[in-house]
Amino acid sequence: MVHYEARSAELTSSQLEAGRLLFAGQCDFIAAVNSMHALPPITLPEVCFAGRSNVGKSSLVNALTGRKTLARTSQTPGRTRQLIFFDLAHRLQLVDLPGYGYASAPKSDIKAWTNLTRKYLSGRISLQRVFLLIDSRRGVGKADWEIMELLNDTAVSWAAVLTKADKLKPAALETVCKVTEAAITKHVAAFPELFVTSSKRGDGVAHLRGHLALFAEN
Ligand SMILES: Nc1nc2c(ncn2[C@@H]2O[C@H](COP(=O)(O)OP(=O)(O)OP(=O)(O)O)[C@@H](O)[C@H]2O)c(=O)[nH]1
Ligand SMILES: [Mg+2]
Numbered sequence: 001m002v003h004y005e006a007r008s009a010e011l012t013s014s015q016l017e018a019g020r021l022l023f024a025g026q027c028d029f030i031a032a033v034n035s036m037h038a039l040p041p042i043t044l045p046e047v048c049f050a051g052r053s054n055v056g057k058s059s060l061v062n063a064l065t066g067r068k069t070l071a072r073t074s075q076t077p078g079r080t081r082q083l084i085f086f087d088l089a090h091r092l093q094l095v096d097l098p099g100y101g102y103a104s105a106p107k108s109d110i111k112a113w114t115n116l117t118r119k120y121l122s123g124r125i126s127l128q129r130v131f132l133l134i135d136s137r138r139g140v141g142k143a144d145w146e147i148m149e150l151l152n153d154t155a156v157s158w159a160a161v162l163t164k165a166d167k168l169k170p171a172a173l174e175t176v177c178k179v180t181e182a183a184i185t186k187h188v189a190a191f192p193e194l195f196v197t198s199s200k201r202g203d204g205v206a207h208l209r210g211h212l213a214l215f216a217e218n
C-alpha cells in the first residue's frame with residue numbers, strides 16, 4: 001500500500017476530503033447511449049473511463065462511488081456495450097465506456113461500439129480528462145497505444161490508471177509502472193501522474209476520488 005501511495009503526487013487532506021465528500025454524494029444513472037445523436041446534453045464537466053475489454057472500468061466506477069452494482073461488471077470481456085452516463089451529485093458526469101480489443105460479441109457489434117467510443121473520445125467538448133485504464137498484468141498494448149495516439153492527435157487530456165494492482169507482487173508492479181510511465185512521457189496530452197489502483201482491495205481509490213474532485217463543479 002505504501003508502495004502505491006509513494007508513486008502518487010501528494011494531495012492535501014482537504015483535496016482528499018473533497019473527493020470523499022463528492023463520491024459520498026448521490027450518483028444516478030442518466031443514460032445508456034449507442035449513437036452520437038443520443039449523447040446527453042452538455043450540462044456538467046465530464047470524465048470517462050476507457051480501456052481494453054475486461055480491464056476493470058465498470059469495477060472502478062463502482063469502487064469510486066462505493067456502490068457495488070451501479071455499473072455492470074462481468075468476468076466475460078464485452079460486458080459494457082454502450083456509453084453509460086452517471087450524474088455524480090449534480091457536479092460531475094462519469095462515463096463508463098465499452099472496452100476495445102477482444103470481446104465475446106459479434107464482430108459487427110464490437111466494430112460499432114468501438115467506433116462510437118472513438119468518436120466520443122475525440123469529439124465531446126465537456127470531456128475534461130480520459131482515464132485510460134491498463135491492466136497491471138498486461139501492461140500497455142497495441143490497442144492502448146492507438147487510443148493514446150488518438151487522444152494526442154485530438155488534444156484530449158488523458159491519464160493512465162493501472163488496474164488490478166492486487167494481482168501483482170510489488171516487484172512486478174514496479175516494473176509495469178516504469179514501462180507505463182515511459183509510455184506516458186511519450187505523449188504530450190498525457191497527465192504526468194500514473195494512478196495505481198485495485199478496485200478489489202481499494203488501493204488508490206481515495207486518491208483518485210480526490211483527483212477527480214478537481215474537475216467537479218462547485
Ligand atoms: N482482482 C481484481 N479483479 C478485478 C479488479 N477490477 C476488476 N476486476 C475483475 O475484472 C473483471 C472485469 O471487470 P469489469 O469492471 O467488468 O471490466 P470492464 O473494463 O468494465 O469490462 P468491459 O465492460 O467488458 O469492457 C471482473 O471479473 C472484475 O471482478 C481488481 O481491482 N482486482
Ligand atoms: Mg464495463
